[in-house]
Amino acid sequence: MTSPESHHGQTAAALAAQGHLEGAVHEHPTWSTYWKVATILTVITVAEVWCYYVPSFVASVWFVPVLLALSALKFGIVVLFYMHLKYDHKLFRALFTGPLIVAMFTIVALLFLFGKVAVRLGLLS
Amino acid sequence: MATLAAPAFAAPIERSDGGFLSWLGTTDHKRIGYLYLFTATGFLLWGGGEAMLMRWQLRAPNQHFLSAEQYNQLFTMHGTTMIFLVVMPLSAAFFNLLVPLQIGARDVAFPRLNAFSYWVYLLGGLFISVPIIFNAGPNGGWFGYAPLTTTTYSPGLNIDFWVAGLQILGISSLAAGFNFITTIINMRAPGMNLMRMPMFTWMAFVVQFLIVLAFPVITIALVFLLFDRFFGTNFYEIAAGADPLLWQHLFWIFGHPEVYILVLPAFGLVSEVLPTFSQKPLFGYPVMVYSGILIGFLGFGVWAHHMFAVGMGPIADTVFGVTTMLIAIPTGVKIFNWIFTMWGGSVRFTTASMFAIGLVAMFTIGGISGVMHSSPPADLQQTDTYFVVAHFHYVLFGGSLMGLFAGIYYYYPKLTGHLLDEGLGKWHFWLNLIGSNLAFFPMHFSGLLGMPRRIYTYDANQGWDTFNLLSSIGAFIVGFATLILVYNMLVNRKRGRLAGNNPWGAGTLEWSIPSPPPVYNFAEIPRVTSRYPVWDLTAPELTAAVPHTLRGDEMVTAQVGGVSAGQMSVPADRRPAAAAGAGLHAPPARVPSAEELGIPIPYTTTKPFFTALGIIVMFGGLLLTRMENKIPGWAVLALGAATLVGGLYWWLTSPLEPEHEHAGAHGAAPHHAHAH
């Protein structure tokens, strides 16, 4: 049998020939990226809590959308940088975003269904 | 050309080696598939027996063969058993047996996790099934609607067994789901592109995603119910302002994908059987793939069609009605593609193909009645009547089970090396077809003529007597037919005619290796050139139009670990048409062992079994805490937790298989899945 090295090499070659390694580029973010991300996350968190303590903002129509957007931003940053989805194989992106979409859809649908019940009863009674 | 997987007509490996402990500790996907198959068949008899008792009660009005309580436990357990302990595990049997063989792998990605799934299933199945013997069986329906299932209305242990049992079974399905997702993504042989995967593997792939996305939802719904029952939370407590629709929505967010979890594997099996017995590739393969994915995806957007009568309002009714109708389109596409697979073919009527054709015919009826209650106003006259019972029995019996029966007749020789008896098989098929139609077709009428579901008795003079009598007669015919199947399976397990590698002249990868396959499946990982690689070899002139890379574009290395793996031989009578249905008695030839070939095989280990046992003991302890004296309960719970943690620790810290002969490769390739 051939040596492990050449085996590995052959396998990789065979894979590359089929385009399997496409998207599997494994460039890692650097330490400084991690620190920058942490700073951004902290800033966003501070902004969120600050929003909470501004009564006029809490009362405005923007309160909920802004908070949702900020938390989605944080969510995305952690997933992309700390969980390396930005750099990792596209397969992982698919494995995560697919279920995430179904989950978000389910939450939204459920909230619609339960909110809707109250409205409908109001119409009918 | 020298390297061979194995000789064509190896003598079947008789599974006498190792005895009980080898089964308890097996991590071989084929053996686990075997265990799944026979356990699920046992539960099929159990759940079928429950149906027989119910049909005896309902054969005529105002019968008292069963009490209300007994009947309610029976219909609850009939549903629970058939869904969670029969159809899902029968599908799991085929996932286990077939997925690695069809994609050219030596096992699943996590063999021990696979064993764990099976043991959790077996023990959880016993946990949930046995109480009915003691008249303490679950009695809230398989759907378990709150608040009936809360302690206010169901104070006994009945519902506790159900809640805990379903949690346990969910663990089994989820573990298997992660396992097969990884297996199918990552263990396909070179050349096995996604669009070359056999349709069964494709449907299995879709189903695993449905499982891992749907089961967490029922897990949470059950956790709420468990907390309500054991810790006094308020999730379904009406006085606290709870909304019973929360349970219904969570349940059906799981429950509808579950329907596709039950039926897609059968679709996959039929998509294997029909091409083989038509001697023609599956018609419209890409469309079949996309329709399967679409069914799975849309399956998450239709759940509330189980709830058209709860008063969701016109907008929700409209949305869910329309999405439900949409799902009929990919389903219809599948039906037509199956028919056109046979069109222009050379259709041989073996038991397997007859069951597959039976699925096409019966599922069509279930699909049409499904469209009938996708229309919410029409559904208001149909829901919770026997019309719905008729509908889902056409889907789950005429669909899932007939597909799985087709799979059993088709793949039993691959699993055991022995063919099932075709004569008995045809008795089974015809009795099954006649019996199931006699049982389920009249239910359309009894339902639309006003008979509610889940009633243990009905009054005379309601116009339901004849239909119920017909249903009962049909049910007993089906029961008898099922006994024929089980007899056939048991008798021919070791004594049936020898199958040979490819008794049906099929085209997919699993038929290129001996039956039963050697423990390592493939002596060398094969290179796949098309959707029907075996047909590429046996009838290259016919497969020219199949999208595939040409054979011979690949360097062919010589020996397997320096061992001659056997001889190639293609007897003239091995051409599929001639071989059909004829058991081929082959001269015994030796299949080289894994050691000879230098293939590492996972150790036999009972750690997954004990880990699974720990989970069951934990839930048993939880139920014991309902006693006056809570100490024994908590003690048993702690014992179970200790077994679980200990089992897991030893499992995760012990190696899966002997170090590979190229141990050095591990360091170089850290991605090799070594643990599990």
Next chain:
Amino acid sequence: MDSFAMPDVIVPAAGVEHTYTTTGLPHRKIGIWAFIGSECMLFASLISTYLIYKGRSVVGPFPHEAWTDPSTGHHFRAILNIPVTSASTFVLLMSSLAMVLALAAVENRDKPKVTMGEKILGSSKLWLFMTALLGTTFLGFQAFEFTSFVHEGVSIRTNLFGSSFFTLTGFHGAHVTAGVLWLCTMLAVDFKRGLGPKDALNVDIMALYWHFVDVVWIAIFTLVYLIR
């Protein structure tokens, strides 16, 4: 090539051995991502339930509003403690930072480290420890929160808010606890034999789990605590 006209078996793939994987990716990393996808649905169900039951409790206390019990006259203030939770949120975010640094340190163990900064950043033991410590701190905050809530009159049995709140945050807390135990095991291995690039996969999988638990908290913090 032998003498038979028609080959019997599929052509084996050249040079493909036992450790072959289709994508070149490790099994377990695919497995953990599938698991994380599944967990999305788990927490989606929990979060949906909390939001559906928000404002439906028939008795207080309530998360964001004060409440006076009409039968006893007892006054309850709004239950949620935003400053404390903001702090614990920050702690969990920082634990994610420590986690990525730990992974980087494991992956780069064999790289030469010269400066003090490089040595600190390259210490997997330090960052694993920090992650576990911050995780434990988060759990401490949660224990404080739970006990003070119970003290103030909300338990898991009190009302729909109590049931859904404690179950949601409790499930999250259980995930953090499992993560801390995992981290401690990994730390023990690090102390025993040192973690290097060949362990990077194991640490990576643990890190993915840990970050996922963090992003779930990001959602919970906004949806449960901040949005009134």
Next chain:
Amino acid sequence: MPFVSRPRRRAAAALMGAAGVAVALGLAACGVGDPRTYPNTTFAPHTEFGRDIDDLWNLLLYLGTAVFIFVETLLVITIVRFRHRPGAPRPKHVHGNTTLEILWTVIPAVVLTIIAVPTVRTIFRTQARAEPNALQVEVYGHQWWWEFRYPQYGVTTASELYMPTGRKVNFALRTADVLHSFWVPELGGKRDLISNHVNYLWWTPADSVAETAWNGTCNEYCGASHANMRFRAFVVSPAEFERWARHQAAPAFFNASAAAAPAAPAAPPARTSFGPAPAAGPALVRAVANVRGAQPGKGTAPAPGESPGGSPGGPEAMQVAAAVADTGAVFPRDRLPSYVIPAVPTPAQLKFTPGLVGDPARGQKIFSGGLCIGCHTIKGNPMAAGVIGPNLTHVGSRYTIAGSLYKNDTDHLRLWIKNARLMKPGVTMPTLGMGQVDPQTGATVTAATGGLTDQQIADIVAYLQALK
């Protein structure tokens, strides 16, 4: 050649089988709209709601049958025509046909659109708000019986629903315990009763159906006796309905002036209100008991027609009540369809002493002094104000008891009181017959637990039957 004939025989058998199914289907289909044979049929709707659904159903049935015949025929043709013939060449490998595949995607889509459009229109039409002047009926589901309240008439009754023809009936559906589902197949689609929700459903019984009765059922599994949770729906002319309602609204007395009724309706409510009674519960029982304690002397039984107190109809209603006590302001017995008369047998082991004659006056005393009043209300008997069980005002005017499980006659009523739990599994109504074994608890009923002798039961039955 035997090898050829086998598949052909099988194909022929398959065709014969399919034809047989089709014939059976056709024969059965001819009769399913006939309510005489199939009294709970959904194919002969009698309301606009039912007709809307039936129109949709016909569309679904015709399209569904067409698809069924098309697909199954295609399937049979395929397997017959392309069956394996020995010696035939291997078939050509065809992988697909884009045109065909588009075709069988588009055609079902068109068919579904044909279904979807009327579906959506029907959804919005049938779920529109009911007219404000509709007859309001509040439906309460209980384990395992139905309570119907008519707030516009001050009527509360159980198991028997009366509706006038030609007037829209708006049901407000609530449950007192677990989920139920309200269904009269002949009238329209069902609607679930959901805890902490109120659901609505409306329909208008057509003019053409005056004076008939149908069966109703519970369709959501609700526990042990789910199968026994039935009711009767009577459709009568508007005039008859008014008579019935006024009669039901009036207090109920038995026609026995000689009997010293201990509790005259001394303080009847000024307006017969059937407000949120379930919440009142035991407090109401106590209140009634106090009333009796405060007015011990007023024991004169009012003569028929003289009953004091008010009802929505005032004195006029009282006269009606008096009149109908004998004439029966209820659905005429001789016109009852056979299918609404329960044929449920009583448990064989449950026997009643033959030959006993009940005394309604004694029965009223036993009723008013026993366990009965803890659960049952009788307007006209201020002692009886329980709200757990069915309202028994005018129970004598009903045709069925126990969730329409049994006929409301002397024999069934006696056995019911003697051991209800043996007659209907799981019920709250306790086993009361002396010496009877309670099937739920296994305990034997004694005097200490409130057991009743057969004579006492006969008396109670006489009293209840007098409450026409």
